[in-house]
Amino acid sequence: MKPRDRINRLKKLYLIMVAVGFLALGILAFTEKYISPGPFKTLLYGALTLFLAGNILLHIGIRCPKCKAILGYVIIFSAGKAYECPRCRIKFDEEMP
Known part of the structure; x- marks a missing residue:
């Protein structure tokens, strides 16, 4: 398995979490007056x-x-595709031993 496969799988999972949470907040904003306060707060x-x-x-x-270095900013905010870890220089598109 390539390191990029693992990184992309985690990135996709976390982006889905953000999107579902944002969608739920949007729906709650429009349905606030139709839901009682107890379930709404929950x-x-x-x-x-x-x-x-x-x-x-x-x-x-x-x-x-x-090396377990945090790559969040490198992967998400890079202008182009990140090809290697900035700390240990492992190539993301090569097979890991």
């Missing part, structure tokens, strides 16, 4: 937790498979 806190956890994991949860 759903709101759940959606906020999912959204925030996804964002935090997106930034610090993606790590290099070899």
